[in-house]
Every structure is written in C-alpha cells, then in structure tokens.
Amino acid sequence: MRVTSFHFMPYRELPEDFTERYSSSFVEAPWWELGDADKVGQFYDWSLDELMHAARLGFDGVGTNEHHQNVYGFMCNPNLFGAVMAKMTRDEGIDVALVQLGATLAATSPPIRIAEEYAVLDCLSGGRLVAGLPLGLGVDANVSYGITPIEQRSRWREAIDLMVRAWTAKEHFAWNGKHYQLPRVNLWPRPVQDPHPPLLVPGAASSSTWDYCHDRDLPYAYLSYFGGRSAQAVMDRFWDRAEAKGRDRNPYRASFLQLVGVAETDEQAEVQYAKHLEFFYHKLLNVPQTLLSPPGQSDYRSLLNLLSTNLIGHDVTTGLSAKEMIERGFAVVGSPATVRDQLTEMAARLNVGHLMVVLQFGSMPHDMAMTNIDLFAAEVLPALQRLYPEDQYENRWWPRRLTKTPAGGAR
Amino acid sequence: MSHPTQSAPHHRDFAGTPANVAVRTVPIAHCGFEAKVKVAGSGPPLLYLHSAGGPGWDVFLDALAEHHTVYAPDHPGTGDTARDAIHDVDTLWDLVLIYDEILDALGLTSVSVVGTSYGGMMACELAAHRPDRVSRLVLLDPIGLWRDDAPVAPYMLLSPEQLVATLFTNLEAAPVQEFLKMPSDPKELAVRTADTIWSLGCTGKFVWPIPDKGLRKRLHRITAPALIVWGKEDALISPVYAQEFAGRIAHARVEIIEGAGHVPQWEQFDRVRPLVLDFLDGRG
Numbered sequence: 025m026r027v028t029s030f031h032f033m034p035y036r037e038l039p040e041d042f043t044e045r046y047s048s049s050f051v052e053a054p055w056w057e058l059g060d061a062d063k064v065g066q067f068y069d070w071s072l073d074e075l076m077h078a079a080r081l082g083f084d085g086v087g088t089n090e091h092h093q094n095v096y097g098f099m100c101n102p103n104l105f106g107a108v109m110a111k112m113t114r115d116e117g118i119d120v121a122l123v124q125l126g127a128t129l130a131a132t133s134p135p136i137r138i139a140e141e142y143a144v145l146d147c148l149s150g151g152r153l154v155a156g157l158p159l160g161l162g163v164d165a166n167v168s169y170g171i172t173p174i175e176q177r178s179r180w181r182e183a184i185d186l187m188v189r190a191w192t193a194k195e196h197f198a199w200n201g202k203h204y205q206l207p208r209v210n211l212w213p214r215p216v217q218d219p220h221p222p223l224l225v226p227g228a229a230s231s232s233t234w235d236y237c238h239d240r241d242l243p244y245a246y247l248s249y250f251g252g253r254s255a256q257a258v259m260d261r262f263w264d265r266a267e268a269k270g271r272d273r274n275p276y277r278a279s280f281l282q283l284v285g286v287a288e289t290d291e292q293a294e295v296q297y298a299k300h301l302e303f304f305y306h307k308l309l310n311v312p313q314t315l316l317s318p319p320g321q322s323d324y325r326s327l328l329n330l331l332s333t334n335l336i337g338h339d340v341t342t343g344l345s346a347k348e349m350i351e352r353g354f355a356v357v358g359s360p361a362t363v364r365d366q367l368t369e370m371a372a373r374l375n376v377g378h379l380m381v382v383l384q385f386g387s388m389p390h391d392m393a394m395t396n397i398d399l400f401a402a403e404v405l406p407a408l409q410r411l412y413p414e415d416q417y418e419n420r421w422w423p424r425r426l427t428k429t430p431a432g433g434a435r
Numbered sequence: 436m437s438h439p440t441q442s443a444p445h446h447r448d449f450a451g452t453p454a455n456v457a458v459r460t461v462p463i464a465h466c467g468f469e470a471k472v473k474v475a476g477s478g479p480p481l482l483y484l485h486s487a488g489g490p491g492w493d494v495f496l497d498a499l500a501e502h503h504t505v506y507a508p509d510h511p512g513t514g515d516t517a518r519d520a521i522h523d524v525d526t527l528w529d530l531v532l533i534y535d536e537i538l539d540a541l542g543l544t545s546v547s548v549v550g551t552s553y554g555g556m557m558a559c560e561l562a563a564h565r566p567d568r569v570s571r572l573v574l575l576d577p578i579g580l581w582r583d584d585a586p587v588a589p590y591m592l593l594s595p596e597q598l599v600a601t602l603f604t605n606l607e608a609a610p611v612q613e614f615l616k617m618p619s620d621p622k623e624l625a626v627r628t629a630d631t632i633w634s635l636g637c638t639g640k641f642v643w644p645i646p647d648k649g650l651r652k653r654l655h656r657i658t659a660p661a662l663i664v665w666g667k668e669d670a671l672i673s674p675v676y677a678q679e680f681a682g683r684i685a686h687a688r689v690e691i692i693e694g695a696g697h698v699p700q701w702e703q704f705d706r707v708r709p710l711v712l713d714f715l716d717g718r719g
Contacts, residue, residue, distance in 0.1 A: 167592065170644040174521060174636045202525065318591050320636020324518040327632060331625040 025371055025411040026422060028085030028123045029078030029397065030281060030380040032097030033071040033105075034308055036387050037063065042307045050094040050163045050311050058095065070390040072108055077394055078383070079113050081401035084409070084426070085121035085154065086113075087380055090128050091161070092168035096308040102156075103127055103141040110149040121423050122149055123380070125226050125245065126156025130176045131165040134204055135183035139190045139211055146215035151425045153221040156245075157184055159233065162321035163311060174320030177232070179203045184223075191220040222421045224279065229258045230326040231265070237277070238269035243421040245279035245380065249309060251353035252370035255280060257333075259374040275371075275412050276419040279378030282367070283355040283385050286399040290358040296392070297357050298346035304386030305341040305349060355385075360403030367408060377412045377419065452492050455500075458515055461508075463536045466523045470537050471515035473507040476500025480546045481715070482538070482561075483507040484554030486698075487578075487590070487642075489634030490514040494610050495700040498708045499549065503715070506546075508537055510553075512637035513630070521637040527648055530557070530641060531564045538568060547715050548659075551575040552672075552697065553638045556650060559680075563653040572661040573711050574680060576669050576697050581647035585673040591639050602697045604668040610701035654683035661687040662714040664707060666695030688714075 038058065039045070046053045075086045086109055088102035099105055106124050113120050122145055129135040146153040159180050165171040171179065182201045189197065190211040199206040215221050226245040227233035237244040244262060248255050259280075263273060271277065283304070287293035322330065341349065350357045356366045371379060383400055384393035414428045452458070452473065461470040473492065481503040483496060490509045499505050511533065512521030524530055534557065538546065548569050550558030555577025562569040578587060588601050603611050618624045641648065661684045665677040674691055681687040690710055695702035700711070 166644070172640055172643045173591075174640045178522060312594055314592050314594050318636075318639070319632045319634075320639055322632075324512075324629060324633045328625060328629040331629050332622065 025408045026084040026121075026276075026378045026419070027405055027408050028087045028121070028378070028380045029075060029083045030087035030089075030123070030125070030382050031071050031075055031384060032089070032091075032308075032382065033068060033099050034097050034304070034386060035059075035064075035095035036067055036389070038095060038303070038307050038387075043310055048163075048311050048315055049096045049308050050091075050161075050315060051167055052315075053095050064098075068105075070393070071384065072105065074384050074390070074393050074397060075105075075109060076112055077397050078401065079109070079118050079120040080116070081397065082405060083120060083401065084422075085123040085380075087123035087125050089125045089156070089158070090164070092164045094163075096311075101127065101141075103138075103145060106145045106153075107148065110145050110152075113152075114149060119152070119426055121152050121154050121426055123154045123224070124156045125154075125224065125380075126158050128158050128160035128165060129183035129187065130180040131160055131169040131171050132183075134206060135179075135186055136190050136206070136209065136211060138183075139187040140213070142187075142221065143191065143211065143213045143215045146217055146221050147213050151216035151221075152423050153215065153217065154224050154421075154423065155221040156224045156226060157242075158226045159230075162317040163315050166318045166321060167315065172320070173318045175203065176321055177323060181236070188220060191215055217423060217425075222423060224421065226279075229330070230322060231261070231329050232323050232326050234262050234265045235269065238266050238271050241271070243277050243279060243378065245281065245378065246376075247281045249281075249283065249305070249354060251282065251355065252280070252366075252374055253353040255374055259376070263375060273375060274417055275375045275377030276417060276421055278374070278376040279380060280370070280374055280376040281380040281382065282370070284363060284367070284381045284383055284396075284400060284404075285355060285357040285385075286360055286363050286396055286404065288359065290362050293357045293359065293362075294347060294350060297355070297388070300386040300388040300392075301346040301349055301355055301357070302386075305344070305354065308386060309341065360399060363400070364404045364407050367404065368411065371408070371411055377417060378421075379408060453497075456492055461537055461540045463533055463540060465532045465536050466511075466520075466525075466529055468511055468520055468523065468533055469516065470533070470540070471509045472537065472541070473509075473514075474505065475507075476503055476505050478503045479715075480504050480506060480541075480543050482534075482543070482546045482548045482558075484534075484548065484550040484557045485510065485513075486552035486554055487635050487638040489631055491614075493613070493701065494704060495708070498704075498712065499715075502712060503547070506541060506543070508534070510634070510638055513634040518633060521640060524640075527560065527641050531560050534561050535565055535568070538565075544568065545570045547571040547573070549573040549575070549711070549715075550577060551700065553578055553642065555579070556642070556646070559650055559654060559657065562659055563650070563656040566656055566658040569657070569659045571715055571717075572657065572659045572684075573714060574661060574663045575700055575707075576665050576672055577663075577676075577680065578642060578646045578672055579648070579650040580676055580679045581645055582673075582675065582679065585675050587646055587673075588671045590671055591635055591643070601670045603702060604666065604670070604696035605694055605702035608702045608704065610704055611698070614701065651683065654680065655685075657684050659686070660714075662711065663687055663689045664699055664710065665689065665691050666697055666699040666702060667691050667693050668695065669697045671697040 556579035
C-alpha cells in the first residue's frame with residue numbers, strides 16, 4: 025500500500041459561535057471579520073513543516089489540494105505548495121511522491137497553465153509527480169470562479185485531453201475545442217516522466233466519475249470524510265462499475281482519504297483529538313448542499329443516482345460529539361494498535377491500495393500534529409506499507425522512479 | 436444528429452400534464468435538437484416560455500388555452516426532451532435560433548409570446564432577434580437585466596426552503612399550494628427533485644453567474660406592444676426592474692400586482708388572468 029500524508033491547510037482558529045454566525049465555511053465566512061494575514065503565514069508555514077516531517081519519516085507521498093474563499097482549506101493553488109515541497113525534498117534527497125490532488129483544470133483558463141505547472145513540479149522533483157485531476161467543488165469552480173455549473177464537467181474532460189496532448193505532442197498543434205481554443209501549442213517545459221506523470225482522479229461518489237476512470241484505466245480517489253464504514257456502499261459500486269467495464273480488481277485503482285489521530289492509548293487519543301475533530305466536522309465542513317454543488321454541476325444521471333440511493337445527506341454531523349463520530353468511524357482515532365487494525369481492515373474491505381491520511385485536521389496545533397505524524401510513521405505506516413506488495417499487485421499509477429518492484433528500479 | 440429520447444425519464448410535472456394537452460415532437464436542424472412542445476386549446480397561436488424551475492402545466496396555462504392555441508416548448512434538457520440535449524446548445528445565440536426554428540416548424544409566422552421569469556428573458560431575446568415574428572409580448576417578472584443597487588437573488592444557490600420563501604409572498608394561493616405538493620412515492624420524489632435541479636442547471640447555463648448577458652443592448656429592437664407584470668413583493672427580482680424593461684421597449688405598459696411575489700399569475704391568479712387575456716386580445 026502507498027500512504028500519502030495529505031494536508032488541507034485549514035484556518036486553525038475560529039470563534040466558538042462560528043456556525044451560528046455564518047451559514048457556510050465556504051464563501052460566506054468573511055475575511056474582514058475572521059482573517060488575519062499574519063496568522064495565515066504561520067498556518068502555511070506549519071502546514072509545510074508538517075508535510076516535510078512526513079516526507080522525512082518515510083511516507084510514500086505528500087498531498088496538497090485547491091480550494092477558494094473559505095476557512096476549510098485555503099491553498100488557492102496547490103502547485104505553489106507543491107513547488108516548495110519539490111525543492112525541499114530534492115535538496116534533502118527524499119524520494120517521496122508529490123500528490124497534487126490537485127489543481128482544478130475546469131476553473132483555470134487556459135488549462136494548459138496547469139499542464140505547465142505540473143511539468144515544472146515533475147522537472148524540479150525529478151519525476152515524482154502524481155497529477156491529480158479534480159473536477160473541483162461547485163462552490164469553488166462555480167461560485168468562487170464563476171464557471172457555469174452545467175459546463176464544468178465537459179470543460180474538465182476537454183482540459184484533461186488538452187493537457188495530455190500538450191505534454192506528449194511531438195509537433196505544434198492547434199486546439200479547436202468546445203471550451204478552449206489555442207492557435208499554436210508547444211508546451212515548455214514538459215514532464216520528466218514518460219509519456220507523462222501518472223494521473224489520479226478524485227471524486228465524491230459521482231457515478232460519472234467512476235465510469236470516466238474505468239473507461240480510461242485511471243485510478244480513483246474517494247474523498248469522503250465519513251470513514252470506511254460509510255464508504256462501503258460507494259466503493260462497492262465503484263468496483264461493480266469496474267467489473268462492468270472489464271477492469272480487474274487491482275487495489276491500486278482506488279484511493280481513500282481518512283482523518284487519523286494516534287496517541288499512546290485509545291482513551292488519550294479520544295480526549296486529545298476531540299475538539300479538533302468537532303472543529304473540523306462542525307465548523308469547517310459546514311457547507312449547504314446547494315452551495316457545494318449548484319444546479320447543473322452534477323450531471324443528471326449522477327444526480328438521480330444520489331437522490332434515489334440517498335447517498336446525499338445521510339452523513340449529517342450536526343450535533344454529533346467527537347466520541348460519536350469516532351464510534352461511527354468518521355475518523356480513525358486511537359492507540360497505534362487500534363489505528364493499525366482499523367486501517368488494515370478498511371484497506372482490505374474497500375480494496376484500496378492507496379491511502380491518504382490527514383494527520384492535521386481542524387484546530388489541531390502544530391506540536392500535536394507533529395507528534396501525530398511521529399506516532400503514525402513509527403507504529404502504523406510500516407504495517408500499511410507491507411499491504412498489497414507491488415510484486416503481486418502491479419501499481420501502474422505511481423511515479424516509476426518510486427516503484428518498489430525490482431523491475432521498476434531502485435527506491 | 437439525433438438524441439436518444441427514449442433514455443429521458445418520463446416527465447412528471449406538479450400538476451400532471453392533463454389529457455387535453457398534447458406533447459408534439461418537433462425535430463430542429465439547429466443543434467440537432469429534438470424539441471418537445473406542449474400544445475393545448477384553440478384560437479390565435481401563443482408561445483409560452485416557462486421558468487427556470489422547468490415546464491409544468493398550471494391553471495394560468497389553462498386560462499391561456501381557453502382563448503388561444505398554446506404552444507409551450509420545453510427548454511433543452513428539461514421536460515420531455517433528452518436530458519443531455521442541453522450539452523449541444525452552446526450559447527444563448529444557439530438557443531434563440533432554436534426558438535426561431537421551432538416557430539418555423541410549427542408554421543407560425545407571427546405569435547404572441549408569454550414568458551415567466553427565465554422564460555420572460557427568452558421571450559425578449561426572441562422578440563429582439565425576430566421583431567417581425569412577435570405580435571404581442573407578455574413578461575411576468577422577467578430576468579435578464581442587472582442593477583448593482585438591486586441585485587437579483589442568487590436563486591440557484593438557495594436551499595429549497597429559502598427558494599420557496601424567496602419566490603412567493605402569497606403561499607396560500609391554490610396554484611402555489613398545488614406547486615408545493617410533493618409526490619409521496621420516494622422514487623417519484625427523487626425524479627421530481629432531480630428534474631427540478633437539472634432544469635435550474637439547464638436554464639442557468641444562459642444566466643450564470645450574473646443574469647446580464649447583453650439583453651440591455653437588444654431590448655430596443657423589440658417592436659411588439661409589451662405588457663410587463665410584476666409582483667410588488669418579488670424578492671427574487673425586485674419590481675424596480677419593471678421600469679428597466681419598460682424604459683427600453685418602445686410600447687410597454689407596466690402592471691404592479693399587490694400581494695404577489697415572483698409568480699403573480701399564481702399568487703394573484705384572478706387579477707392577472709384578465710389583465711393578460713385582455714392585453715392579448717388587443718384590449719389592454
């Protein structure tokens with residue numbers, strides 16, 4: 025199994041009555057009442073330190089993403105932070121993947137800007153990029169960036185095709201697309217990885233995205249905040265679609281995101297992480313559905329699927345205590361043995377070969393996050409990395425330079 | 436290009452399409468769109484353009500059909516049309532040409548056009564593009580203009596509860612109650628909800644993120660006499676916009692309806708019905 029340390033870079037200090045005062049952590053929480061630029065600088069610095077700490081302790085990847093106008097996670101461009109990681113890990117000789125999960129193509133115009141930035145990261149890191157291709161939240165793309173909701177998905181698809189062609193073409197070309205037109209494309213620079221970095225498609229249970237992945241033989245990262253138990257139905261359907269599309273059950277086709285808190289004992293972990301979990305679930309995740317995904321953003325089939333199967337809205341966290349959320353498995357919190365067992369069981373049950381762990385969440389202070397990373401790296405990570413050995417399960421979706429099998433080169 | 440209409444689920448509207456309403460399939464060359472037009476009544480032809488929430492048959496359409504042959508096309512992607520049809524209609528220009536070609540296909544050289552909310556904007560676009568084709572124009576709380584001091588409510592971002600509160604001031608009116616009645620069967624409810632959300636998305640394609648796509652510059656082309664009806668308590672689009680439309684259309688009359696919000700033809704049906712029918716008959 026490949027384990028990535030993922031970071032949202034949240035705003036770590038918010039007033040007690042945040043949820044009563046503001047209807048949403050995205051768009052509605054006003055900078056002029058809550059934001060402090062000096063603190064933001066501190067939060068970014070801590071977050072980068074936490075990612076570097078994970079890189080030094082042997083995680084397979086470090087992950088960043090993109091959101092706008094919010095307190096939940098405010099990396100407006102993950103590639104700014106990916107560039108820092110590329111430079112620092114290169115200087116220290118750390119063979120860690122840069123999992124950019126990622127820059128949102130549909131909200132960037134023209135999208136070859138991201139093809140360029142990803143190529144920069146791949147060059148600077150010597151071929152360690154995993155190129156994430158998020159569709160993007162509607163609240164980001166539609167509301168913050170003004171992209172027409174019903175066009176977001178087709179812009180995204182076209183942008184991926186344009187990016188891959190711009191990375192690989194051996195001639196100048198003109199792009200006459202539905203959404204983008206470029207008279208003469210000759211991308212500089214191009215990625216180190218040949219023909220291009222591995223792609224990774226994150227999603228939030230849209231059936232269209234599963235089909236897209238299986239049609240193109242791409243891996244899927246299910247970004248759920250409700251743990252492995254609630255993800256079962258979604259991942260079962262993902263694997264059903266794989267079978268229907270003639271794809272095997274190679275676990276490296278799938279990735280799962282999980283909030284994790286480790287301490288010496290279960291009891292200690294529960295006490296220590298409680299308020300940071302509640303901060304995350306109650307304050308940061310508070311986004312109304314209509315804002316999260318404005319009409320048209322989800323295509324009709326996915327929409328009907330979500331409404332019919334009641335996948336929307338059954339994971340309500342309002343009023344739940346941290347203890348209840350831990351019991352329901354939203355977050356994996358406990359002693360090293362508890363966390364190891366739960367994650368191992370989850371990896372097997374969901375059949376996922378890639379795990380993205382979030383070890384700093386909500387208001388968690390820097391020193392606690394560093395200790396969490398220490399404990400995870402020492403007590404949990406080695407056991408997870410032994411799962412799904414890559415001489416038995418081919419991982420075609422990871423930078424070749426970092427492959428663990430003899431055929432793939434040295435690690 | 437053809438669209439697999441058989442893949443479109445059967446449309447269930449709030450009133451149920453009554454037996455006296457026929458759905459006519461009208462293949463259009465532009466965008467390869469297979470239009471679906473509800474047809475009812477008899478008398479002089481009238482084109483009715485529905486709101487962002489989607490096509491449904493209501494008491495106001497019944498009233499229009501008592502004196503007119505009503506043609507009510509479904510916006511691409513909504514009603515009985517293929518859901519994916521919207522993806523072939525790239526621009527507002529495409530959409531205007533589709534309506535022009537629907538009139539060609541129906542053999543209507545000149546018609547009265549009634550549009551509500553989003554449909555009001557499309558009625559204006561059609562009348563500005565083909566002034567010769569539109570004989571009379573009725574606009575019910577139309578969208579399409581923008582004033583910074585009176586921003587149109589971000590209706591696509593509202594929760595269902597917020598949307599209802601923004602749409603109506605007279606919730607007790609029978610047609611409003613009819614509209615708010617939800618199917619009890621979970622499957623029907625899912626389809627109804629998905630249809631409404633998708634309809635907002637399909638129409639939103641032409642007004643997102645700010646419903647100001649240049650109509651201001653085109654309204655002067657309209658030659659048809661226009662009746663502009665506005666709910667006095669419209670919280671979605673302020674009645675100050677009534678004068679913004681009227682000031683740019685050569686022959687326009689404004690009627691502000693007390694006790695009505697965004698849908699005066701439902702909230703004050705008895706008042707709006709004669710106003711509109713008289714105007715269409717040339718008596719207004």
